[in-house]
Amino acid sequence: MNKGRLEAFSDGVLAIIITIMVLEMKVPHNPNWEALAPLLPVFLSYVLSFIYIGIYWNNHHHMLHSASKVNGNILWANLHLLFWLSLIPFATGWMGENSFAPAATALYGGILLLCSIAYWVLEQTIIQKNGKDSLLAKAIGQDLKGKLSPLLYLTGIALSFWSPWAANGVY
Amino acid sequence: MNKGRLEAFSDGVLAIIITIMVLEMKVPHNPNWEALAPLLPVFLSYVLSFIYIGIYWNNHHHMLHSASKVNGNILWANLHLLFWLSLIPFATGWMGENSFAPAATALYGGILLLCSIAYWVLEQTIIQKNGKDSLLAKAIGQDLKGKLSPLLYLTGIALSFWSPWAANGVY
Amino acid sequence: MNKGRLEAFSDGVLAIIITIMVLEMKVPHNPNWEALAPLLPVFLSYVLSFIYIGIYWNNHHHMLHSASKVNGNILWANLHLLFWLSLIPFATGWMGENSFAPAATALYGGILLLCSIAYWVLEQTIIQKNGKDSLLAKAIGQDLKGKLSPLLYLTGIALSFWSPWAANGVY
Amino acid sequence: MNKGRLEAFSDGVLAIIITIMVLEMKVPHNPNWEALAPLLPVFLSYVLSFIYIGIYWNNHHHMLHSASKVNGNILWANLHLLFWLSLIPFATGWMGENSFAPAATALYGGILLLCSIAYWVLEQTIIQKNGKDSLLAKAIGQDLKGKLSPLLYLTGIALSFWSPWAANGVY
Numbered sequence: 001m002n003k004g005r006l007e008a009f010s011d012g013v014l015a016i017i018i019t020i021m022v023l024e025m026k027v028p029h030n031p032n033w034e035a036l037a038p039l040l041p042v043f044l045s046y047v048l049s050f051i052y053i054g055i056y057w058n059n060h061h062h063m064l065h066s067a068s069k070v071n072g073n074i075l076w077a078n079l080h081l082l083f084w085l086s087l088i089p090f091a092t093g094w095m096g097e098n099s100f101a102p103a104a105t106a107l108y109g110g111i112l113l114l115c116s117i118a119y120w121v122l123e124q125t126i127i128q129k130n131g132k133d134s135l136l137a138k139a140i141g142q143d144l145k146g147k148l149s150p151l152l153y154l155t156g157i158a159l160s161f162w163s164p165w166a167a168n169g170v171y
Numbered sequence: 172m173n174k175g176r177l178e179a180f181s182d183g184v185l186a187i188i189i190t191i192m193v194l195e196m197k198v199p200h201n202p203n204w205e206a207l208a209p210l211l212p213v214f215l216s217y218v219l220s221f222i223y224i225g226i227y228w229n230n231h232h233h234m235l236h237s238a239s240k241v242n243g244n245i246l247w248a249n250l251h252l253l254f255w256l257s258l259i260p261f262a263t264g265w266m267g268e269n270s271f272a273p274a275a276t277a278l279y280g281g282i283l284l285l286c287s288i289a290y291w292v293l294e295q296t297i298i299q300k301n302g303k304d305s306l307l308a309k310a311i312g313q314d315l316k317g318k319l320s321p322l323l324y325l326t327g328i329a330l331s332f333w334s335p336w337a338a339n340g341v342y
Numbered sequence: 343m344n345k346g347r348l349e350a351f352s353d354g355v356l357a358i359i360i361t362i363m364v365l366e367m368k369v370p371h372n373p374n375w376e377a378l379a380p381l382l383p384v385f386l387s388y389v390l391s392f393i394y395i396g397i398y399w400n401n402h403h404h405m406l407h408s409a410s411k412v413n414g415n416i417l418w419a420n421l422h423l424l425f426w427l428s429l430i431p432f433a434t435g436w437m438g439e440n441s442f443a444p445a446a447t448a449l450y451g452g453i454l455l456l457c458s459i460a461y462w463v464l465e466q467t468i469i470q471k472n473g474k475d476s477l478l479a480k481a482i483g484q485d486l487k488g489k490l491s492p493l494l495y496l497t498g499i500a501l502s503f504w505s506p507w508a509a510n511g512v513y
Numbered sequence: 514m515n516k517g518r519l520e521a522f523s524d525g526v527l528a529i530i531i532t533i534m535v536l537e538m539k540v541p542h543n544p545n546w547e548a549l550a551p552l553l554p555v556f557l558s559y560v561l562s563f564i565y566i567g568i569y570w571n572n573h574h575h576m577l578h579s580a581s582k583v584n585g586n587i588l589w590a591n592l593h594l595l596f597w598l599s600l601i602p603f604a605t606g607w608m609g610e611n612s613f614a615p616a617a618t619a620l621y622g623g624i625l626l627l628c629s630i631a632y633w634v635l636e637q638t639i640i641q642k643n644g645k646d647s648l649l650a651k652a653i654g655q656d657l658k659g660k661l662s663p664l665l666y667l668t669g670i671a672l673s674f675w676s677p678w679a680a681n682g683v684y
Contacts, residue, residue, distance in 0.1 A: 022600065023533065028607065057592075
């Protein structure tokens with residue numbers, strides 16, 4: 001099995017996820033600058049999510065670059081990751097429309113947490129298939145970051161009930 | 172004719188199908204957790220359809236991997252399959268919005284049935300073109316599953332008039 | 343310049359065009375079979391347009407397969423074709439929502455006419471760049487069809503004022 | 514690192530950006546020709562933006578064609594460009610819906626300005642990585658155009674407060 005289609009499909013899904021968030025920014029009917037003001041939180045949450053998907057795309061790019069063999073488990077672990085990533089636009093839209101309300105910010109953090117877990121699962125599946133070669137050295141470095149980020153997300157979810165802005169700083 | 176573009180086009184269409192279902196989950200205007208409750212059936216039907224499209228993408232990946240030659244008939248059989256798959260988001264949305272009502276669940280099963288028939292047609296077209304080599308061995312294995320699943324879908328459609336939840340278990 | 347990215351970009355745009363037409367089929371709020379009845383013309387126009395985009399994708403696939411060199415003119419002729427194709431979902435939606443009303447059917451025919459002209463322009467640009475080799479033999483065959491179809495579309499546009507159904511038969 | 518996925522991902526995002534602008538052209542409920550009249554500014558702004566994205570795709574194609582090495586900085590500079598390009602559909606929709614009102618036209622120019630700056634940053638990042646070889650010769654030619662266009666956009670933004678139509682001529 002080659003990894004070309006896995007990359008192409010993931011690129012397609014990520015490209016769509018990153019751009020449908022723009023559709024959440026509804027075109028205002030009023031042609032004044034003031035009409036753009038209510039869109040500011042939507043815009044900010046779009047920027048935040050764009051950076052997140054960008055980070056995932058970058059990491060995904062590097063991880064699959066170092067993988068040489070692909071099997072059915074990896075295909076499914078990848079789809080599992082794409083599933084949680086595909087919920088980011090929804091959570092972004094809810095958070096943006098409600099100006100970073102506590103519940104929405106917590107949901108956003110929860111989905112980011114599940115994304116990072118799914119990413120870690122994909123990482124393990126690839127290591128299992130490709131052995132403990134040159135990849136492993138990198139993998140350990142990433143593991144450190146990979147173990148830290150769920151903790152940060154949990155902190156962010158907890159914070160979001162107290163202060164949504166602090167939570168977004170943590171994300 | 173090479174199969175690269177056939178795969179790229181199918182990947183593009185499947186990536187879009189799998190992500191536009193997320194757009195069906197309308198962002199609620201209320202920033203409370205209760206606002207998410209009515210979205211539960213929409214979310215469940217999204218998960219179900221995501222898994223279905225994932226299965227089709229996986230099978231499509233394997234089937235085309237074992238095919239070496241592509242002709243006009245295969246291009247059209249592939250488009251035929253993509254057509255029925257493209258109706259899944261609509262059926263998913265109808266089923267999700269109406270909390271798995273009988274008619275919507277039956278329509279969903281009907282479209283899945285037509286997808287599986289279209290998949291079988293594509294399979295036969297590829298076998299016809301590529302001969303009865305190493306592919307055939309797999310094809311027979313898949314035929315068994317391929318012949319079972321339409322029966323299951325028919326059972327599901329019948330059940331959906333009696334109990335939509337039982338029907339979804341069958342799917 | 344290689345043609346790989348030209349094909350990939352065209353595939354992406356065509357894949358999106360073919361699937362956003364599904365979004366025109368709004369999910370009905372009523373869970374009865376009767377709720378689907380008003381969607382019938384939308385569904386029929388979707389089928390018609392799906393077949394059209396499928397034909398264009400097939401022909402595009404063959405045409406670029408026989409081209410070996412690509413230049414700036416071909417890139418722009420290709421974008422010109424994609425522009426007119428991108429208007430098909432709009433015309434389809436208008437025709438579908440108004441049950442094949444005369445004006446909508448004529449607009450649909452007009453856009454198909456412009457698509458076929460843009461296709462012919464792209465064909466000529468590719469022939470000009472790639473010389474009059476093996477491609478030309480096919481090109482002549484396609485020219486016959488290419489010259490016939492604008493005439494058919496013009497007939498269809500004329501007919502659409504008299505009988506939209508006859509016009510759709512011609513398309 | 515190879516540049517194949519960078520190109521594929523950019524193609525995907527650009528293909529989506531170019532086609533979601535069509536969704537801004539809402540299907541009118543009235544089947545008369547008059548129903549299309551209010552869509553004229555939306556259509557004109559669609560044409561303008563389609564040409565812009567087409568120019569960016571063409572230039573992006575040429576720039577990456579001459580690049581042989583890709584690193585993390587280039588990936589991020591590319592995402593940065595895609596971010597600003599992804600705001601074009603929103604600005605197009607606002608401008609189209611308000612018949613080229615001053616504020617909307619100025620915003621459109623501002624986003625085009627930021628796109629051209631992001632493009633220039635990507636250009637510099639690629640030159641830095643790939644050295645000052647055959648690429649540089651082209652780069653200087655492009656620099657002239659690259660330095661002119663921000664000036665033109667600034668002129669356009671200034672003009673848009675006085676006459677939106679003159680501003681669009683400058684764009």
